[in-house]
Amino acid sequence: MTTSLKHINHYFWLTLVALLMGAPILIGIWASLLPTADIAAGHLTSTNISLNNYIAAIQTTPVLRYMANSFIVAILITAGQFVLCTLAAYAFAFLDFKFKKQIFALFLITMMLPFEAQIIPNFQTIRVFGWLDSYAGLTIPFFASAFGVFMLRQAFLQVPDELHEYSQLIGLNHLQFLFKIVLPYSRSTLITFGLYMFLTHWNDYLWPLITTFSDSYRTTQVGLKQLQAQDTFSNWGVIMATAILILLPTLLILLVGQRYFKKGLNTGGLKA
Amino acid sequence: MIEKFWHRWWSLICATMAVIAVIIGLVVATTPQHQAQASNGRITLSFWHSMNGPNGQLLDKLVDGFNKSQTKYKVVPQYEGSYGLAESKYINTLHTNVTPTIMQQSDIATMTAVGDYVPVQQFVDADHYDLNQLYPGILSGFKLKGDLQSMPFNASSSVMYYNKDLFKKYGVKPLSQSPSYSEIRAAAKALTEKSKGAVKGATLQIYPWLPEQLAANQNSVVVNKNNGRSSAATAAELNTPAMQKIFTWVQGMIKDGSFQNFGTGSSASANQMAGFLGGKIGIFMQSSAAAGTIAKAAKFKWGETFTAHADDVPANGVAAGGASLWISKDKSKAEQQGAWEFIKYMMAPKQQAAWQIGTGYIAVNKASVKVPALAAAIKKNPETNVPIKQLQAGKVNAATAGPFLVNSQMDQYLGTAMQQIYGGKDIKTSLKEAENEVNKGIRDTNKSNAAILKAVFAQ
Numbered sequence: 212m213t214t215s216l217k218h219i220n221h222y223f224w225l226t227l228v229a230l231l232m233g234a235p236i237l238i239g240i241w242a243s244l245l246p247t248a249d250i251a252a253g254h255l256t257s258t259n260i261s262l263n264n265y266i267a268a269i270q271t272t273p274v275l276r277y278m279a280n281s282f283i284v285a286i287l288i289t290a291g292q293f294v295l296c297t298l299a300a301y302a303f304a305f306l307d308f309k310f311k312k313q314i315f316a317l318f319l320i321t322m323m324l325p326f327e328a329q330i331i332p333n334f335q336t337i338r339v340f341g342w343l344d345s346y347a348g349l350t351i352p353f354f355a356s357a358f359g360v361f362m363l364r365q366a367f368l369q370v371p372d373e374l375h376e377y378s379q380l381i382g383l384n385h386l387q388f389l390f391k392i393v394l395p396y397s398r399s400t401l402i403t404f405g406l407y408m409f410l411t412h413w414n415d416y417l418w419p420l421i422t423t424f425s426d427s428y429r430t431t432q433v434g435l436k437q438l439q440a441q442d443t444f445s446n447w448g449v450i451m452a453t454a455i456l457i458l459l460p461t462l463l464i465l466l467v468g469q470r471y472f473k474k475g476l477n478t479g480g481l482k483a
Numbered sequence: 484m485i486e487k488f489w490h491r492w493w494s495l496i497c498a499t500m501a502v503i504a505v506i507i508g509l510v511v512a513t514t515p516q517h518q519a520q521a522s523n524g525r526i527t528l529s530f531w532h533s534m535n536g537p538n539g540q541l542l543d544k545l546v547d548g549f550n551k552s553q554t555k556y557k558v559v560p561q562y563e564g565s566y567g568l569a570e571s572k573y574i575n576t577l578h579t580n581v582t583p584t585i586m587q588q589s590d591i592a593t594m595t596a597v598g599d600y601v602p603v604q605q606f607v608d609a610d611h612y613d614l615n616q617l618y619p620g621i622l623s624g625f626k627l628k629g630d631l632q633s634m635p636f637n638a639s640s641s642v643m644y645y646n647k648d649l650f651k652k653y654g655v656k657p658l659s660q661s662p663s664y665s666e667i668r669a670a671a672k673a674l675t676e677k678s679k680g681a682v683k684g685a686t687l688q689i690y691p692w693l694p695e696q697l698a699a700n701q702n703s704v705v706v707n708k709n710n711g712r713s714s715a716a717t718a719a720e721l722n723t724p725a726m727q728k729i730f731t732w733v734q735g736m737i738k739d740g741s742f743q744n745f746g747t748g749s750s751a752s753a754n755q756m757a758g759f760l761g762g763k764i765g766i767f768m769q770s771s772a773a774a775g776t777i778a779k780a781a782k783f784k785w786g787e788t789f790t791a792h793a794d795d796v797p798a799n800g801v802a803a804g805g806a807s808l809w810i811s812k813d814k815s816k817a818e819q820q821g822a823w824e825f826i827k828y829m830m831a832p833k834q835q836a837a838w839q840i841g842t843g844y845i846a847v848n849k850a851s852v853k854v855p856a857l858a859a860a861i862k863k864n865p866e867t868n869v870p871i872k873q874l875q876a877g878k879v880n881a882a883t884a885g886p887f888l889v890n891s892q893m894d895q896y897l898g899t900a901m902q903q904i905y906g907g908k909d910i911k912t913s914l915k916e917a918e919n920e921v922n923k924g925i926r927d928t929n930k931s932n933a934a935i936l937k938a939v940f941a942q
Contacts, residue, residue, distance in 0.1 A: 247780075248780060248782070271540075334575075338576065338579050341579065341580045343576060343579055343580055343581045344580070344581045421572075421575075424531075424561060424563065424572065424576070424581045425529075425559070425561045425581075426561065436564075437535065437562060437564070438535075446536065
């Protein structure tokens with residue numbers, strides 16, 4: 212009896228907090244179904260609930276193009292980071308070379324430097340390269356990631372020494388060892404890393420904002436801001452519908468990858 | 484120990500990674516340089532603008548019309564955010580692969596100081612284009628030493644909007660065509676009292692452009708040296724009788740309880756619009772370019788009048804607001820010529836008429852009123868022509884040319900003063916403080932940009 216009372220108590224509070232946390236999204240979904248005229252007039256309900264805003268969003272705004280761009284950018288960055296971070300992390304985990312500790316410390320130091328502080332030099336660089344308003348300018352500055360190197364190095368360190376010795380015994384070279392043993396062994400971290408990077412770069416705002424100048428390369432987050440009118444009046448219904456559309460891929464990834472997110476964040480620092 | 488399955492899977496992953504790496508390489512190698520590549524033999528001209536919402540859609544339609552009207556050029560419009568954002572993007576990307584050929588911008592002073600454009604006057608002279616077909620009151624704001632720097636494409640003026648249905652419902656007499664401060668104050672008070680506070684009579688957004696316009700309407704400049712038109716301004720003139728009258732009027736309405744303050748920040752303007760559309764505000768002052776939006780969204784009868792004038796000063800007229808089109812220097816002769824052709828097309832009577840009907844901006848071409856569509860729209864609702872009538876009635880002088888000030892903090896400090904005054908602080912003190920701060924900014928700007936300013940005024 213007391214346990215079920217406890218349960219009820221728990222669920223009551225959890226539901227309340229869940230509603231509170233979910234309120235912005237729930238209100239957003241609701242608003243996306245209302246005609247804009249009603250939203251503008253401050254009505255919370257309407258006799259005219261429909262999916263018209265979604266149809267208008269797809270037909271009158273380049274939201275699909277924005278989403279395609281975001282997708283391409285996030286995939287390219289994730290792939291680029293996979294290649295570079297895996298190789299760098301392998302070196303830090305399995306190779307011995309001079310100043311290894313110092314170089315690794317240097318990598319970690321760049322993690323402490325917020326991206327916002329690197330924006331001006333990065334902007335100047337891609338400006339000179341002529342990469343403004345291109346996929347190259349949107350993705351290449353993110354290919355190297357100290358966080359990725361750190362996370363993968365931690366995962367690689369968990370590969371048992373016996374496996375390393377065994378692979379040397381049977382004559383595997385570094386690349387063979389990496390592909391046949393290390394990567395399969397760390398797959399859950401790799402999946403977590405991939406999902407995390409994809410989400411982070413799907414949600415990028417500042418960098419695409421300052422380096423894209425046409426709808427051909429604009430990403431969703433920047434595109435969404437563009438829909439908001441400055442001094443005329445915003446079509447809130449369509450804006451909310453677009454926001455919900457943009458939310459869908461992220462939600463999908465979260466649902467599918469939830470297990471890996473938890474796992475990855477928990478196992479990151481087991482063995483230093 | 485290692486299962487075969489994973490063997491296969493990982494070699495697949497590696498293969499995919501290799502493929503993606505190749506793709507990345509290709510993406511980089513084929514990144515277009517955005518220069519005027521001939522697409523189907525056409526010269527591509529990129530056009531940065533700050534029009535969105537219904538105005539942006541209409542602009543796209545007009546651009547499409549230009550592209551269909553000829554086969555030599557293709558204009559690609561790109562929305563780049565507000566005027567301020569577009570300007571900083573423009574300045575930070577000068578001489579790069581993305582520099583636009585045609586730029587829409589309202590900040591004539593900064594564009595002139597940056598100086599990376601070809602004055603439109605050169606094309607006007609070479610083409611013997613007749614500037615007399617455009618309203619001189621609008622052109623004057625975009626001239627420097629008599630030369631037209633850029634083409635005022637989307638001109639607006641400030642007007643007062645009011646909710647006619649509310650006036651009728653509470654038995655308040657509609658506003659006259661050119662209302663005085665006391666007329667507006669009386670109407671606002673009556674609306675508030677008769678609705679028992681359900682409606683606030685009036686508002687004046689904390690948006691420095693509005694008091695600047697109200698001052699122009701009293702023939703008062705905002706900065707010295709003829710509003711900075713004859714030489715670089717050296718001091719602001721904010722603590723003037725004109726400004727004092729404006730804010731005495733506002734404080735009077737605040738005391739009456741008939742004034743709604745929508746505060747500052749990016750949503751103040753949207754909230755004000757929502758308040759008006761929701762029937763909670765009787766009168767507000769805004770750019771005539773808001774008319775298109777109100778026409779689409781308002782479910783009541785509304786009216787438009789001239790900008791309010793002080794009781795003891797006859798209306799002098801207001802400065803044309805809006806923005807103009809600039810032709811980039813950093814482009815080939817062929818591209819610049821294309822930009823000029825585009826500008827000519829956009830300024831033609833038909834295009835300007837469509838622009839006024841759809842947006843509330845003023846048709847800059849005098850012949851537009853004879854275009855059947857606009858003539859019919861004006862006949863149906865004579866008030867759509869209020870912005871032009873106001874401009875025609877106004878005088879062409881330093882006050883109505885508007886201030887020419889490079890990179891000042893005028894907006895910031897005049898905005899602060901407005902906030903303080905709305906909060907009940909003494910008008911003269913607030914204005915004096917703002918004036919001192921702006922003067923400091925002007926002194927610094929003039930000192931660090933002496934060479935640029937000299938060049939601007941030596942033209």
